[in-house]
Amino acid sequence: MKNNSKLKGQLKSLIIYIGLLLICIVFAILNPTFISPSNLMTILSHMAPLALMSFGLASVMMAGDFDLSLVGITGFSAVTIIVLANQFNLLVGLLGGLIVAVLVGFLNGFFVVKVGIHPWLATIAMMRMTFGLEQILSKGYAQNLNHPFIYWLGHSRIGFIPAQTIFALLIFGVMYVLIQKHKFGYHLYALGGNRIAAQIAGIRVQKPRILAYMLAGVLCFFASICLTGTLSGYTPLATEKMVNDTILAVFIGSSVSKRKVINIPGTFLGVIIMGIFSNGLALIGVPSYWMQLVKGILIILVIVTSSRSEKMVQI
Amino acid sequence: MKSKFSSMSIKNLLLNYGVYLAFLIVCVAFSLLSPAFLTTANLLDLLRQISIVTVVAFGMTLVIISGGIDLSTGAVVGIAGLALTTVLEKGGGLLVGCLVALLFGVLFGVINGTLVTRANMNPFIVTIATLLIGNSLQIVYTRGGLPIYLMIPPKNFMFIAHGRVGGIPVPVIILLMIFGLYYLLLQRSSYGRYLYAIGSNIDASELSGIKYRKIVTFAYILSGISAALAGIVLSSRVMSGQPLAGEAYLLDAIGASFMGTIISKVGRPSLLGTMFGSLFIGVMMNGLTLLNVVFYWQEFAKGFLILFILLIWALQKAQREVVTGK
Amino acid sequence: MADQYILEMKNITKLFPGVRALDNVDFCVKSGEVRALVGENGAGKSTLIKILTGVYKATSGSITLMNQKIDNPDSATIKRMGLSCIYQDQNFVPYFSIAESLFMDDLPQKNYGLIDQKKLFEKAEALLKRLNINLEPHLLMGDLTVSEQQLIQIAAAVHGKASIMLLDEPTAPLSSDEVERLFQIINDLKKDGVTIIYISHRLEEIFRIADTVSVLRNGKMIDTLNIKETNQDEIIKLMVGKDVEEKYPKTKVKIGEEIFRIDNYTSDKVKNVSFDLRKGEVFGIYGVVGAGKTELAKLIFGADKKEDGRLYIDGQECVIESPNAAIKKGIAFVSEDRRKEGLVGDFSICRNITLASLWKYIKRIFINFKRERTVSQTYVGELNIKTPTIETLVRTLSGGNQQKVILSKWLSSDAKIFILDQPTIGVDVGAKTEIYRLIGTLVSNGAGVIFISSEIPEIINLTDRVGVMKHGEMVKILDTKETDPQKLLAYALKGGEL
The missing domain is CATH 3.40.50.300 (P-loop containing nucleotide triphosphate hydrolases)
Structure with missing residues (x-):
């Protein structure tokens, strides 16, 4: 009996991989370009910014908070980098981008954790503000950045893997250790799981959460570098459509994990799934807007299957 | 009570009356900077401009009173416009079109309300999910976002947004009517009493025999209807069905409702407060437009203003909890 | 050593609007003893505990823990000082494994704050074995029964270097087997010289494990007795009291159908x-x-x-x-x-x-x-x-x-x-x-x-x-x-x- 259910559990956890494989096969049959090396590389390189932002969202959400402004931070940081790099040099640009990203992350943490504004409300307002800022800085026009390093990051390969994918994998490694193996991640999990229990165990309630928001800011900065590389510049509001994708990637990540918690490898898998889906659907000729509907329904499904409480929830 | 008054510091005064002060400063500044600001024509135009967002905000206020929030209004505005223009395009009458549009509002309200009150899900999550679905439905329906233009728009369709009755723009009349209706509902009927009770203490309300599930679901339905109504006016204003047209109104509606909460003494959302909040945001935007400030500065200003409103709201809440010793 | 007070709460008074919840209460516990705290509901037990753990602030009085005066106790501080508490409430992270929950406050670490998983599970296994709890350390808390969760919470409080343990109605969700196991744990702790404050309504339990018992009534400390020199009836009498201070107007009414x-x-x-x-x-x-x-x-x-x-x-x-x-x-x-x-x-x-x-x-x-x-x-x-x-x-x-x-x-x-x-x-x-x-x-x-x-x-x-x-x-x-x-x-x- 027990063995049987164990087997079932293992099958259940495998189902998503089997499903993914099947979908890939279907895509490949319908359009053989799908499995061409160059297309696979495209999928990989497009994934990097989304993956980085999703890692940031995952670390904030683990602690029981939320951040809608990450796409805004990425755009704001990208424009800052470009404007400063064109005015001075790349180093100043990168430094500026990092500073604004961390600063906005800190402000999010401050408003949510210290002041006590609901995370959705605070970060939705922050999202609008950062979108405003990126347009103010860019005056609403697409910005170009010609710099060998940025170009290299966006367009060249190491071996056969795109440079920015390698970069994202490196960050993945760091995040994996930090969240899954380090005390910091453990504290975030404890705070997200039961804030009172964490407090009783002597874990600080505010600091790790604010740090998570700032970490998310740093990750957005990394994402903005990758994006600048791919686009050789930046088009204002290019990240606006990625909000749903980050949320969905994190949710997929938690639903494939054994403990049903948000985690970094799962989030990465979620990003890969999203990448394969949008690329494959595009290749077999499905209009991109259908993808949006699929995502919306997926989010609802994931949300509906998540936790419940006894009485109507109020804010 | 009296000792509380005498100990009221400047900080408290600012927390409680700072919003009025800010509004006054903004108005004076704009009338000094732009002579066009303080003219009857502009003020009437201002009212017309804010009518759509205010109607959305009124519905949102009802939901906020119940202790929830309705983000899906952003999608309903667009869907209602698309529904109406589709009916007109297919040769249906205006009345049928409006009814279909309003029905979509009811549908969203029922779904939101049911998920919140029966499945006990967080209103934020529920309504952001219905917002996303609603938005993608619009994109799919319009094949990637192509607006629905009407070749020969019916005259009475134009009248909704552009007509005047006795010199007053029709949208302003709609705004006032909704205000009156909801005001009576909230202040004079048992429904409003129950809604406020639920938002203030849901346990005590249930134990006093209030059927909170029905009451709250109805608030979500009214919010959906208000958003649909706003969508009808909007589509008439632009003479077309624009997908995702409601996105821009969502944040303003939230901001207006929370501003209303701030100016109330006990931190209670109210229609009058929402009206004031909406006016504040409207004046800001109107003034900035008159001063020829680029639109993206306006977006930043709006985000900033709303964060500022939320900040004061949170500080007031913290202060109230200190006073009541929670 | 044995006669030293490890915890001294002196002249504790707590006023709530209109109510004197605690009236000049002294509660002093000697090092190494098992002290039971009893009283009717509303007698002030939980208020006293909440003052100790920093949930409430005493209106007046002083707390000395291990010869250190604490002015503003909070849960983290007193925990660091060696007092761990087990509450009735369910305070755990459902998706943590038993091992992680056991050492939530004190994770075995390698360099740079990395968690030593191997050591964590070894330590958890050893602790579970020592306490005779037959559960695999990798199981998730959320998958356990209520009484197993309670046992793990007790074990988590036990492992540390706690010199005082406070147990607030710990046996409420436990089966009789598990109660026996808990008593075994308490006896072992006692042998190790740990001081225990035990709050329970179950008098028979108190007579099995406590050395001394303090009785609270109406916010006043009535007496502290040696358990060997008293019996259940005497304690009940002390808890109820004889004097009825308030007036109870009872209207005579004919009782109908x-x-x-x-x-x-x-x-x-x-x-x-x-x-x-x-x-x-x-x-x-x-x-x-x-x-x-x-x-x-x-x-x-x-x-x-x-x-x-x-x-x-x-x-x-x-x-x-x-x-x-x-x-x-x-x-x-x-x-x-x-x-x-x-x-x-x-x-x-x-x-x-x-x-x-x-x-x-x-x-x-x-x-x-x-x-x-x-x-x-x-x-x-x-x-x-x-x-x-x-x-x-x-x-x-x-x-x-x-x-x-x-x-x-x-x-x-x-x-x-x-x-x-x-x-x-x-x-x-x-x-x-x-x-x-x-x-x-x-x-x-x-x-x-x-x-x-x-x-x-x-x-x-x-x-x-x-x-x-x-x-x-x-x-x-x-x-x-x-x-x-x-x-x-x-x-x-x-x-x-x-």
């Missing part, structure tokens, strides 16, 4: 409760904390889900599935938690009074404000609610006046069956007497009152009959005239057979 009866009422927390209520009768329900009194009240009122049982009003069977239905049948419920379940704090007195019967004030479709105010004004006068106007917000009122507002709410709803759950909790003496008088008025007007209390004097002096509850069951129904405090407490603690 049956108006309310439940048969085999059962939920997940209430088991097979049957009793009846007659016209003009005050039926008391007595039991210690966790006996299921409030749960029974909410079940009758339709606020909790019923699994089985029937309910009759005036001899006719009724189905009550929501508070709304209960109110329509003429039942009223005054919750023990006034702020959370009784009042809408941001509403005025007037609006609170009419909340449960608003339909009466509807003229066409609108509320008739004038009538609403007139009626509220009448109740404010009749019940002597002290307030400037009926438009005052209820959260600004004192406890007694708040309770009177709630009672007015139910009076105006034409209820004839009143369930009053600890109506005098947190109410000052004067208002208490008024509430007792009001109960008299209610029954003389032909209503029936179900009066829930864990204060024995109230039960003895105000009720006609009393049902005693333990573990969700009604173990005994007694005629109040034929019982005494000792007997009631004995039933509540020991169950049906004496």
Whole structure:
């Protein structure tokens, strides 16, 4: 009996991989370009910014908070980098981008954790503000950045893997250790799981959460570098459509994990799934807007299957 | 009570009356900077401009009173416009079109309300999910976002947004009517009493025999209807069905409702407060437009203003909890 | 060494608005002893503990822990000083493994703050083995049973270098096997020289493990006894006290026919409760904390889900599935938690009074404000609610006046069956007497009152009959005239057979 259910559990956890494989096969049959090396590389390189932002969202959400402004931070940081790099040099640009990203992350943490504004409300307002800022800085026009390093990051390969994918994998490694193996991640999990229990165990309630928001800011900065590389510049509001994708990637990540918690490898898998889906659907000729509907329904499904409480929830 | 008054510091005064002060400063500044600001024509135009967002905000206020929030209004505005223009395009009458549009509002309200009150899900999550679905439905329906233009728009369709009755723009009349209706509902009927009770203490309300599930679901339905109504006016204003047209109104509606909460003494959302909040945001935007400030500065200003409103709201809440010793 | 005080709480006084919860209490524990703390509900046990753990701040008094004076205790500080607490509540992270939960405060680490997984599981395994807990350390907390979760929480408190452990009703969710295991753990800890403060309602447990026992009553420390020199009856006597300080006006009413009866009422927390209520009768329900009194009240009122049982009003069977239905049948419920379940704090007195019967004030479709105010004004006068106007917000009122507002709410709803759950909790003496008088008025007007209390004097002096509850069951129904405090407490603690 027990063995049987164990087997079932293992099958259940495998189902998503089997499903993914099947979908890939279907895509490949319908359009053989799908499995061409160059297309696979495209999928990989497009994934990097989304993956980085999703890692940031995952670390904030683990602690029981939320951040809608990450796409805004990425755009704001990208424009800052470009404007400063064109005015001075790349180093100043990168430094500026990092500073604004961390600063906005800190402000999010401050408003949510210290002041006590609901995370959705605070970060939705922050999202609008950062979108405003990126347009103010860019005056609403697409910005170009010609710099060998940025170009290299966006367009060249190491071996056969795109440079920015390698970069994202490196960050993945760091995040994996930090969240899954380090005390910091453990504290975030404890705070997200039961804030009172964490407090009783002597874990600080505010600091790790604010740090998570700032970490998310740093990750957005990394994402903005990758994006600048791919686009050789930046088009204002290019990240606006990625909000749903980050949320969905994190949710997929938690639903494939054994403990049903948000985690970094799962989030990465979620990003890969999203990448394969949008690329494959595009290749077999499905209009991109259908993808949006699929995502919306997926989010609802994931949300509906998540936790419940006894009485109507109020804010 | 009296000792509380005498100990009221400047900080408290600012927390409680700072919003009025800010509004006054903004108005004076704009009338000094732009002579066009303080003219009857502009003020009437201002009212017309804010009518759509205010109607959305009124519905949102009802939901906020119940202790929830309705983000899906952003999608309903667009869907209602698309529904109406589709009916007109297919040769249906205006009345049928409006009814279909309003029905979509009811549908969203029922779904939101049911998920919140029966499945006990967080209103934020529920309504952001219905917002996303609603938005993608619009994109799919319009094949990637192509607006629905009407070749020969019916005259009475134009009248909704552009007509005047006795010199007053029709949208302003709609705004006032909704205000009156909801005001009576909230202040004079048992429904409003129950809604406020639920938002203030849901346990005590249930134990006093209030059927909170029905009451709250109805608030979500009214919010959906208000958003649909706003969508009808909007589509008439632009003479077309624009997908995702409601996105821009969502944040303003939230901001207006929370501003209303701030100016109330006990931190209670109210229609009058929402009206004031909406006016504040409207004046800001109107003034900035008159001063020829680029639109993206306006977006930043709006985000900033709303964060500022939320900040004061949170500080007031913290202060109230200190006073009541929670 | 043995005679040194490890914890000294001196002259602790705690005032809540209108109530003296603790009155100059001294509570000093010697190093290495097992000290039991007993007292009736409301005696001040939990207040004392909450002051120690920093949840409340004492009005006056001093705390010295391990010869260090602490001014503003908080849970993290006292934990670092070596005092760990086990509460009744479920305080764990459901998706953590047992190993992670055991060492939440003290994770084995490698360099740079990395967690040493291998060592973590080794340590967890060793600890579980030492405590004789037969569970795999990689299991998730959320997958365990309630008693297993409690055991792990106890184990988590045990592993550290704690020199004092405070256990607040730790055996409540445990089976008898597990209670034995817990006692084994406590005995082992004792051998290691750990001081233990043990709070429990189960006197038999206290006699098995404690060295000394302190008795609190009405916020005063009555006595601390050596367990070998006392017995259960003496402790019960100390807990109840002899002197009845307050006055209990009991109105003589002729008891009429049956108006309310439940048969085999059962939920997940209430088991097979049957009793009846007659016209003009005050039926008391007595039991210690966790006996299921409030749960029974909410079940009758339709606020909790019923699994089985029937309910009759005036001899006719009724189905009550929501508070709304209960109110329509003429039942009223005054919750023990006034702020959370009784009042809408941001509403005025007037609006609170009419909340449960608003339909009466509807003229066409609108509320008739004038009538609403007139009626509220009448109740404010009749019940002597002290307030400037009926438009005052209820959260600004004192406890007694708040309770009177709630009672007015139910009076105006034409209820004839009143369930009053600890109506005098947190109410000052004067208002208490008024509430007792009001109960008299209610029954003389032909209503029936179900009066829930864990204060024995109230039960003895105000009720006609009393049902005693333990573990969700009604173990005994007694005629109040034929019982005494000792007997009631004995039933509540020991169950049906004496």
